[in-house]
Amino acid sequence: MFTLLKLFQSFVRALHSDGTPRQVAAGVALGAALGLTPLMSLHNLLIVAAIFLLRVSVPGAILGWLVMLPVGFLLDPLFDAVGSALLIDTGGLQPVWTAIYNTPVLSLSKVNNTVVLGSVVGWVALAFPIYFLARAGVRAYRATLGPRIERSRVVRAVRATKLYNFYRLFQP
Amino acid sequence: MKRPKLFRWRAIVPLGVMIALMGLVWWLLLDRIVELGIEETGAYLVGARVDLERADVRLRDGTVALRGLQVTNPNAPMQNLFEAEEIVADVRWRPLLEQKVAVDTVAVRGMRFGTPRQESGELENPSPQSGMVAREVVAWAEAVRVPPFSLEGLGRVVDVAALDPDSLRTVGEARALAARAGAVRATWDQALAALDPQPHIDSARALVQRLEDTDVRGLDIIRATRLAGEVRQTLSDLGTLGEGVEVLSRTAQANLGDVQGGLGALVVARQADYAYARGLLELPSLDAPDLSPAIFGDAAVAWVEPVLYWLRLAEQYLPPGIDPRRYRGPDRPRRAGTTVEFPDAVSGPRFVLEFAELGLELAGEGMAAGAYLARVTGLTSDPALYGKPLEFVARRSDAAVGPSDVSVRALLNHVAAPVVDSLDVGLAGIELPSLDLDVLGARLVMGRGTTDLQLARTGDVLSARWSWHAPRATWERLAGPDGGDRGARAAQIGTREWAEELLWRTVSGLRDVRIEVGLSGAVQEPVLTVRSNVGQVVAGNLQRELGQEVERAERRARAQVDALVNDELGRARRSVNGLEAQYREEIEGALVALAAVREELEQEVERLGGRLPGGLRIP
Numbered sequence: 001m002f003t004l005l006k007l008f009q010s011f012v013r014a015l016h017s018d019g020t021p022r023q024v025a026a027g028v029a030l031g032a033a034l035g036l037t038p039l040m041s042l043h044n045l046l047i048v049a050a051i052f053l054l055r056v057s058v059p060g061a062i063l064g065w066l067v068m069l070p071v072g073f074l075l076d077p078l079f080d081a082v083g084s085a086l087l088i089d090t091g092g093l094q095p096v097w098t099a100i101y102n103t104p105v106l107s108l109s110k111v112n113n114t115v116v117l118g119s120v121v122g123w124v125a126l127a128f129p130i131y132f133l134a135r136a137g138v139r140a141y142r143a144t145l146g147p148r149i150e151r152s153r154v155v156r157a158v159r160a161t162k163l164y165n166f167y168r169l170f171q172p
Numbered sequence: 173m174k175r176p177k178l179f180r181w182r183a184i185v186p187l188g189v190m191i192a193l194m195g196l197v198w199w200l201l202l203d204r205i206v207e208l209g210i211e212e213t214g215a216y217l218v219g220a221r222v223d224l225e226r227a228d229v230r231l232r233d234g235t236v237a238l239r240g241l242q243v244t245n246p247n248a249p250m251q252n253l254f255e256a257e258e259i260v261a262d263v264r265w266r267p268l269l270e271q272k273v274a275v276d277t278v279a280v281r282g283m284r285f286g287t288p289r290q291e292s293g294e295l296e297n298p299s300p301q302s303g304m305v306a307r308e309v310v311a312w313a314e315a316v317r318v319p320p321f322s323l324e325g326l327g328r329v330v331d332v333a334a335l336d337p338d339s340l341r342t343v344g345e346a347r348a349l350a351a352r353a354g355a356v357r358a359t360w361d362q363a364l365a366a367l368d369p370q371p372h373i374d375s376a377r378a379l380v381q382r383l384e385d386t387d388v389r390g391l392d393i394i395r396a397t398r399l400a401g402e403v404r405q406t407l408s409d410l411g412t413l414g415e416g417v418e419v420l421s422r423t424a425q426a427n428l429g430d431v432q433g434g435l436g437a438l439v440v441a442r443q444a445d446y447a448y449a450r451g452l453l454e455l456p457s458l459d460a461p462d463l464s465p466a467i468f469g470d471a472a473v474a475w476v477e478p479v480l481y482w483l484r485l486a487e488q489y490l491p492p493g494i495d496p497r498r499y500r501g502p503d504r505p506r507r508a509g510t511t512v513e514f515p516d517a518v519s520g521p522r523f524v525l526e527f528a529e530l531g532l533e534l535a536g537e538g539m540a541a542g543a544y545l546a547r548v549t550g551l552t553s554d555p556a557l558y559g560k561p562l563e564f565v566a567r568r569s570d571a572a573v574g575p576s577d578v579s580v581r582a583l584l585n586h587v588a589a590p591v592v593d594s595l596d597v598g599l600a601g602i603e604l605p606s607l608d609l610d611v612l613g614a615r616l617v618m619g620r621g622t623t624d625l626q627l628a629r630t631g632d633v634l635s636a637r638w639s640w641h642a643p644r645a646t647w648e649r650l651a652g653p654d655g656g657d658r659g660a661r662a663a664q665i666g667t668r669e670w671a672e673e674l675l676w677r678t679v680s681g682l683r684d685v686r687i688e689v690g691l692s693g694a695v696q697e698p699v700l701t702v703r704s705n706v707g708q709v710v711a712g713n714l715q716r717e718l719g720q721e722v723e724r725a726e727r728r729a730r731a732q733v734d735a736l737v738n739d740e741l742g743r744a745r746r747s748v749n750g751l752e753a754q755y756r757e758e759i760e761g762a763l764v765a766l767a768a769v770r771e772e773l774e775q776e777v778e779r780l781g782g783r784l785p786g787g788l789r790i791p
Contacts, residue, residue: 038506052187055180076507087512094496098514104269113501115509 019057021142025135027051027060029127034061035068036075036126037119042109064130076115079122083114086121203227206236212503217489218253219306220244221293236261244293245286246306247477252289257282267520274520278528278548285532305484312480312697313473337736340448341441346740349434353747356427357754360420367416369762376406376769383776403777410770417766421759428755431748438741445737449729463714464687464707465700471607472689472702475638483593483629483695486562492589494556521554532566544568544578561585577601590631597625604642612679612710613650613672618642627691634698636691645685649676678713682706 019027033047051061072079086093100106111117149155158164198205207227214222225240238259245253258281264274337343379402391399465472491497494515501508513522525548532544546566552558566580577600585592604618621642628635682705690701 038504040504049187049191052183052190053179055177073506080507080509083509088496088498088510094514097496097512098516101514102270102516102519104266107270107272110511112513113509113511115501115507118509 019055019060021135021138023055024057024060024138025131025133026054027057028064028067028134029131030054030056031061031064031066032068032126032130033120033123034065035070036072036079036123038110038116041116042105043111043120060134064134072119075119075122079118080114081118082121083116083118086117087112087114199231202229202231210238210241214243215295216500217485218243218246220246220249220253220295223293231265234263234265236263242287242289242293244289247310249292249294250289252285252287252293254283254285255287256280256284261525270519271522272520273523275523275525276527278525278530280528280530280532283530283532305488306481308696309477309481309484313477315697340445340733340737342438342445342733342737343740345434345438345441346737346744349431349438349744350740350747352434353431353744353751356424356431357747357751359427360424360751360754360759363420363423364758364762367413367420367762369413369417369766372409372413373762373765373769376410376773379403379406380769380772380776383773403773407770407773407777410766410773414763414766414770417759417762421763424755424759428752431751435745435748438744442733442737442741445733446726446730449733450726452729463711464704465702467609467611467707467710468607468687468689468702468704469700471605471609472687472700475689476636476691476700479595479625479627479636479638480691480695480698483627483634486584486586486593487591487695489553490551490555490562490584490586492556492586492591494554515554515557517557519557521552521557523551523553524558525551546580555584555586556588559587561587591629593627593629595625595627595636597623599623604640608650610650612675614676614679615648615650616679616685616706617646617648618685619644619646621645629695632695634691634693634695636698638689638691640685640687640689642685643683645683647676647680647682649680674713675710678710679706682709 030047030051034044037044050056051058087097097112100109101112109116111120203226206229207224210224210227211222221244223240223242223244224238226238228237228239229235230237238261239257240255241259242255243253245251259278260281261278262276264276267274383399383403386399494517497513497515499511499513501511515522528548528551530544530546530548532546544566545568546564548562548564550558550560550562552562555561562582562584564580564582564584566578568578577598579596579598581597582595583593600622601620602623604621604623606618607616609616618640619642621640621644623638623640625638626636685704685706687702687704687706690703691698692701693699
């Protein structure tokens with residue numbers, strides 16, 4: 001229930017943020033990495049840093065994470081297969097993996113695991129489609145449903161709270 | 173339209189604070205992380221719970237101290253394989269950035285083997301790979317066939333109904349042989365009927381008779397010509413017929429040889445049936461090489477199991493070469509996947525322990541109880557990268573209890589394939605284990621003695637010899653199945669009690685006990701051999717005193733087999749003999765008769781040669 005509520009909140013925040021559709025879509029695309037790939041990985045620390053430092057929508061990133069989390073679980077067998085194909089079956093790439101595995105810090109990225117590598121590759125492949133889909137979706141929402149919700153009493157009441165001011169710190 | 177800025181500079185501080193907080197949490201939880209990591213990795217390797225009381229990581233000093241390590245014996249969850257009070261390791265930190273562990277020195281204090289556990293160390297959901305080596309070794313141990321040694325069949329009357337005629341090879345083969353003989357006979361009959369030699373022989377004899385009775389000088393040219401033609405035709409017919417019978421004879425000889433061979437096979441089958449019937453009686457084998465495995469087989473398997481376990485573990489986790497290695501990925505909510513390691517010739521090994529000094533203590537009053545000092549050098553996950561073999565040396569450090577002389581030396585050279593392992597263990601003056609030998613109804617208390625283990629492995633081929641010598645062994649009688657003393661009952665000759673009494677008398681006076689366990693062949697499934705002077709002495713006495721009973725029981729079994737197979741065997745023999753007689757009478761007889769009549773005819777032709785009118789010649 002809490003997850004669903006958070007999902008809903010993130011969704012509303014992203015769609016109604018002051019950010020441009022591009023910023024929201026970029027946030028969703030970056031957040032998708034957190035959902036599609038195993039969370040406790042070095043690359044996700046970089047993704048989180050990117051979400052913070054780049055002017056992308058943080059609620060959009062949370063939305064992307066929460067939406068893509070179950071998708072990641074569902075696609076794990078596919079990621080495992082992709083990772084196996086790259087790590088084990090493609091002999092030509094072995095020098096690359098050997099170099100990464102034996103390079104300080106880089107070796108902590110755990111890309112020598114089939115699911116981690118497969119999911120990172122999957123996210124890279126899906127990032128741009130996610131971005132474009134999210135951007136089109138936000139534009140369409142803001143042109144139709146968004147203005148009506150913006151004018152609703154509930155939203156106006158929430159905006160009047162101090163909590164909302166703190167939240168604004170992370171707005172694009 | 174104003175273009176939004178790319179960076180959110182305001183977020184740097186919160187991000188920094190967040191990363192610092194994460195670092196702080198990691199630092200605070202580092203001990204627990206290391207503890208969990210060791211417990212999980214250990215459980216994966218061993219296949220049973222590994223418990224660590226506390227881990228103390230000191231980043232500044234570069235040391236890791238582990239306290240209260242307990243590794244469960246996967247085959248006995250209420251017992252520890254070993255436990256260590258304290259392990260202090262000097263760890264190099266730079267390799268950690270490459271997910272590698274390089275330990276310069278390790279000091280282990282209070283290491284004890286075989287200690288009891290307070291709670292079961294069995295894993296609830298072990299992964300298929302965890303403890304795989306232990307499971308394989310246990311599977312090998314369970315597959316080792318210890319020959320049965322039962323005396324119960326001695327006093328038992330042979331149960332006639334227990335032997336099903338259809339279960340005997342001889343019966344089936346005899347029936348098949350009789351059928352084959354019948355089929356051969358039918359073929360011969362058919363061939364003989366087609367050739368039908370007798371009328372031709374009779375006709376030729378009549379011709380010979382006529383020639384004998386005829387004055388050829390008195391024949392006119394026409395009758396002489398007709399006679400000459402008749403002789404020629406008969407000789408030609410006899411020749412053709414002779415060839416046909418000759419072919420039939422050759423075929424028949426082959427057929428006869430085949431069915432006679434079948435009779436020979438019946439002899440072999442009967443021997444097999446005797447062995448089968450004897451097996452049903454569960455009579456003991458009285459050969460010494462068979463008795464030793466029957467007496468000490470279970471103990472020998474239990475002794476060599478840990479040796480094989482550690483050998484296989486070394487094989488699995490210290491592989492030669494630098495090929496990529498695959499392991500199951502980490503346990504997590506997401507799929508574990510496969511983690512592939514890519515050793516590099518220029519990089520260091522994933523794990524290396526340069527030097528370790530271990531204070532070992534074998535618990536209890538067992539055979540090797542006491543304190544030891546051991547040194548390990550060059551323990552690494554990548555021997556090819558490390559370039560030096562693993563060496564393990566142990567010696568006695570406290571002589572208050574336990575062995576008087578200890579020498580342990582192991583060298584595991586996995587630098588390149590094939591791996592070459594050698595192990596040499598010599599323990600003198602140790603308390604050897606006591607063995608409950610149910611087959612003898614006695615407990616062997618070996619007392620103080622010596623044990624020597626020599627093991628050599630090259631590639632997959634293993635050769636090991638483990639000898640035990642107890643110069644002052646004693647024996648204790650085991651309680652019988654009903655809890656009473658076995659010897660208390662009056663033993664009737666030929667009964668199980670009698671035989672057990674005999675066994676007790678045999679072994680109870682034996683003081684000098686030697687046992688030798690051998691392993692040879694493929695390391696995955698080595699062949700186990702067991703020899704002992706106990707087996708020889710027991711076999712000798714049994715042969716003397718039990719031999720007659722065994723022979724009697726065997727005779728009963730043989731008689732039972734004979735009774736069941738004799739009818740079929742007789743039928744088969746009669747069929748084959750009949751076939752042989754038919755061959756002699758009909759085929760060989762026809763050949764002889766044909767040859768005789770042809771010879772007579774040729775003699776007549778010879779006699780008449782040149783006397784036919786008109787200069788007629790018979791060929």
